Structure formats: structure tokens, C-alpha cells
Amino acid sequence: MAIRMPQLRARAATTGAATDITTPPAGTFLPPHLAEQLSPRAGAQSLVRAGAASGAGPTSTLNIQVSALQAMCRQVFGFRLAMIALASPLALLNAAPGLAAQLVGASVLVTFMVSYALFRDWERFGPLLLKHPGLLAVDTLFGSLLLVAAGPDSTLAYVSVCTPMLAGLVYGWRGAAFFACLQSLILHVVHRSSNVEASIAESALMPGFCVLIGAVGVTLRGLMLRFGAATQALTAVQARLAVNEAVEGERSRLAREMHDSVAKTLHGLALAADGLASSADRMDPLTVKHQAELVARSARRAASESRELLSDLRRESGLDGGVDVIGELAARTADLGTRTGLRATYRQLGDTPVPPVPGAVASQLLTIASEAMENAHRHAQPTYLDVSAGVVGDQLRISVYDDGRGVPPGTTLEGLRRAGHFGLVGMVERAASVGARIRIGRGQAAKGTEVRVDMPLAALTAHPPRTPTAHPHPTPTAPVAPAGHP
Numbered sequence: 001m002a003i004r005m006p007q008l009r010a011r012a013a014t015t016g017a018a019t020d021i022t023t024p025p026a027g028t029f030l031p032p033h034l035a036e037q038l039s040p041r042a043g044a045q046s047l048v049r050a051g052a053a054s055g056a057g058p059t060s061t062l063n064i065q066v067s068a069l070q071a072m073c074r075q076v077f078g079f080r081l082a083m084i085a086l087a088s089p090l091a092l093l094n095a096a097p098g099l100a101a102q103l104v105g106a107s108v109l110v111t112f113m114v115s116y117a118l119f120r121d122w123e124r125f126g127p128l129l130l131k132h133p134g135l136l137a138v139d140t141l142f143g144s145l146l147l148v149a150a151g152p153d154s155t156l157a158y159v160s161v162c163t164p165m166l167a168g169l170v171y172g173w174r175g176a177a178f179f180a181c182l183q184s185l186i187l188h189v190v191h192r193s194s195n196v197e198a199s200i201a202e203s204a205l206m207p208g209f210c211v212l213i214g215a216v217g218v219t220l221r222g223l224m225l226r227f228g229a230a231t232q233a234l235t236a237v238q239a240r241l242a243v244n245e246a247v248e249g250e251r252s253r254l255a256r257e258m259h260d261s262v263a264k265t266l267h268g269l270a271l272a273a274d275g276l277a278s279s280a281d282r283m284d285p286l287t288v289k290h291q292a293e294l295v296a297r298s299a300r301r302a303a304s305e306s307r308e309l310l311s312d313l314r315r316e317s318g319l320d321g322g323v324d325v326i327g328e329l330a331a332r333t334a335d336l337g338t339r340t341g342l343r344a345t346y347r348q349l350g351d352t353p354v355p356p357v358p359g360a361v362a363s364q365l366l367t368i369a370s371e372a373m374e375n376a377h378r379h380a381q382p383t384y385l386d387v388s389a390g391v392v393g394d395q396l397r398i399s400v401y402d403d404g405r406g407v408p409p410g411t412t413l414e415g416l417r418r419a420g421h422f423g424l425v426g427m428v429e430r431a432a433s434v435g436a437r438i439r440i441g442r443g444q445a446a447k448g449t450e451v452r453v454d455m456p457l458a459a460l461t462a463h464p465p466r467t468p469t470a471h472p473h474p475t476p477t478a479p480v481a482p483a484g485h486p
Contacts, residue, residue: 168217176214322356349390380404
């Protein structure tokens with residue numbers, strides 16, 4: 001049966017008289033990258049600022065729409081270079097000797113070098129073209145000289161088509177309309193001045209194509225800018241979701257800490273105070289003193305747990321040198337046996353020494369073990385409790401087994417949460433928060449309950465531990481193993 005909880009996915013499977021609850025390791029979260037916002041209706045000045053910022057180095061923030069426009073403009077100038085290289089020899093051959101040949105040669109040199117410079121280094125020269133549209137008009141004038149020399153039926157006619165498209169990409173509708181009309185007028189004049197006989201349809205083909213290509217450039221510009229704006233809006237939503245997840249994770253962590261420490265201590269304090277108040281007139285002074293001391297100890301313990309919780313909130317992560325989980329677990333097992341009279345034994349698994357565990361991880365693992373021991377004592381009515389820990393393979397394993405009544409059939413995490421029982425829910429959340437796997441069920445025994453936590457050793461040394469506040473999610477696609485199997 002699949003269980004879905006806020007920020008948690010686990011699995012519960014009922015087999016016979018026992019219920020196994022497992023959770024995969026915690027997942028990771030990729031923090032969203034907040035890019036500089038650029039409106040889809042931004043004009044040349046916005047593009048100039050973004051284009052200039054892109055030259056600051058690989059670490060600069062570069063909007064996706066600006067980079068797409070740069071790539072498209074480079075393609076246009078690359079096509080211009082190819083057409084100029086093909087048509088320039090014909091233009092030079094057709095030019096009359098003297099001043100005309102010199103003008104054509106200068107036009108070839110200027111148009112080729114301008115196209116090459118913008119194709120090669122748009123980040124450097126592109127902002128000049130964006131800020132000064134007159135530069136594109138000058139380039140159009142030199143291109144028209146080549147077109148007059150080479151003729152309207154040469155490949156230079158395709159160079160003239162590039163100008164409206166480039167204007168549409170860079171300047172928008174107004175720039176595209178102006179340069180499309182200018183280029184159409186130039187083509188019409190070239191056709192009328194040439195000696196080549198052409199029909200009206202042939203004369204209007206290239207001017208009409210200029211208008212069409214200009215509209216295509218404007219459309220591409222709008223699509224790229226809107227796509228970039230949508231991408232940045234999605235990034236902003238992801239950032240807000242990340243903040244909400246962090247807040248929700250911290251709330252869940254505080255709820256677990258309160259449930260496992262202060263709330264239980266205050267509950268015991270209330271019971272002791274009620275017992276003292278109801279039977280104070282029938283007790284001898286020595287018993288009353290003993291009960292009063294119990295109430296005082298419980299109150300001091302609650303205050304100590306509150307201070308510890310507040311200190312944990314202010315403590316910086318990653319500054320501890322590690323915790324001896326094995327020694328602390330053995331001490332807690334002995335303390336439980338002393339307090340409750342339950343036969344509780346501790347044993348170590350294997351001979352491999354357990355490395356020091358980071359404080360954030362050790363706190364979660366020890367709290368899971370303590371909660372499992374307390375639950376067994378209060379609810380399972382066991383005759384003995386077996387606690388074991390050690391290195392098994394590449395895992396740090398902690399196991400708490402009791403021979404009591406076991407988990408009732410059909411128990412699910414969602415059902416426990418709705419009923420207000422957060423002990424098992426908190427265990428699963430704690431395990432997921434540090435990348436551990438927890439199994440709650442009979443295990444390999446015929447009866448009772450085993451709470452087993454497996455923590456990869458690599459996660460303790462390769463990188464800092466994850467905390468419930470930062471990464472509360474388990475990986476949905478991680479493999480899930482039934483209880484009782486390694």
C-alpha cells in the first residue's frame with residue numbers, strides 16, 4: 001500500500017500479523033539559479049546591458065533569451081560572410097575601372113570585415129550595433145554598392161535579405177519595418193537601373209521576401225524573449241517552493257524534537273503531579289517528598305531539553321568533530337533498563353570499528369533508537385529488549401528488537417498521522433532527513449517488532465550530512481527493500 005505524506009514517501013506492506021514500513025534514502029535538492037530578469041518587451045537598451053554583462057566572464061549571469069539572440073545574430077552574419085565571399089569577385093569584375101572599382105573594392109572590404117567582426121566577437125561589438133542603429137544603415141549603403149555592381153541576379157541579393165532579419169532580431173518591429181522598406185527600395189532601384197529584363201513578379205519577389213524575412217526575425221525575437229521570461233518565472237516559482245519546503249522542513253523537525261523530548265517529559269511531569277495531588281492526604285511525608293522530588297526532576301529535565309533544543313537551533317552545522325554513536329547507544333540502553341526494570345541488552349555487530357558520526361546525523365540516529373526503545377516499553381509489553389549496532393558491509397546498522405505484541409496489521413504512516421501518533425512517523429522522517437533507510441516490522445523473528453536503521457558509511461565521510469531543514473525529501477525512485485532483508 002503506498003503512503004503519501006507531505007515531503008515524504010514511504011511504503012507499508014501487511015503480511016500476516018505484521019506490518020513492514022520502509023523508506024528509501026533521502027534525496028537531494030538542486031537550488032534554483034536566479035537569473036537576471038529581462039522583460040519580453042525590453043528594447044535595445046536592456047539588450048545592451050545584458051550583452052555587456054555577458055563579457056564579464058564565465059561566472060556572469062547570462063539570460064537565456066540574450067544568448068539565444070546572440071546565437072541567431074551570429075548565424076545571420078555567418079550567412080552574410082558566405083554570400084559576400086561568393087559574389088565579391090563578380091562585383092569586382094563588373095565594376096568599371098577607376099573610381100567605380102575602388103568604391104566596389106572598399107565596399108567589399110567594409111562589408112566583409114564588419115560581418116566578420118560581428119560574427120567573431122558579438123559580445124564586444126554587438127552592443128555598438130544595438131545602441132546605434134545608424135551603423136546598420138551605413139552597412140546597408142555599402143551593401144547596395146556591391147549589389148549595383150554585381151547585379152540583382154547575383155548572390156548579393158541574399159545579403160540584402162539578411163538586413164531586415166537582423167533588424168527584426170535586434171530592434172523589433174520598428175527596426176524591421178524601416179530596414180525592410182529601405183532594402184526593398186534599394187532592390188527596386190537596382191532592378192530598374194539594370195539592363196536585365198525582368199517581369200513585375202520577378203522585380204517584386206526579393207522586396208517581398210525582405211518584408212517576410214523581417215517579420216520572421218521579429219517573431220523569432222518575441223518567441224525567444226517570451227521563452228526566457230517564462231523560464232525565469234519558473235525559476236522564481238521554484239525559489240519560492242524551495243523556501244516553503246525549507247520552512248516546512250524546519251516545522252516538521254521542531255515537531256519531532258518537541259514530541260520526542262519536551263512533550264513526553266511534560267506528560268510524565270503532569271502524571272506525577274496529578275498523582276501527588278490526588279493522594280497527598282493519604283501519603284506519609286517520606287512518600288510525598290519522594291513524589292515531589294520526582295516532579296522537580298521532571299521539571300528540570302524538561303527545562304534542560306528545552307535549552308538543548310534552543311541551542312541546537314543556534315548551533316552552526318559542520319563544526320562538530322563527530323559523536324561516538326556506539327558508546328552513547330550502549331549508555332542509553334543501560335539507562336532504559338535501570339529506569340524501567342525491563343531486561344535490555346546491548347551488543348555490537350562485527351569487529352569493524354565505527355567511525356565518528358557527524359553530530360547532526362548522530363542526533364537523528366540516536367533519537368530514532370531512543371524512540372524505538374521507549375515505544376517498545378510503553379506499548380509492546382515485551383519481556384526483553386535487544387539493541388545492536390555496528391558496521392555491516394558498507395552500512396552503519398542500528399537495530400532495536402523487542403518480543404512484544406508487534407505492530408498491528410494494517411498500520412500505515414498516514415493513518416498514524418491522522419490519529420495523532422507521531423512516533424513512527426517521526427522515525428521515518430528522521431531517517432529520510434539524513435539519507436538513512438529505516439525498516440519497521442517483524443524482521444526475521446517470528447513475533448515482536450524490529451526497528452532497523454541502515455546508514456551508508458560513505459555518507460558519513462564523503463560529504464557533510466543533510467539536515468531535515470535543507471533536504472526533507474527521500475528519492476521517490478530509490479529501491480525499497482522489505483524488512484528482514486539486507
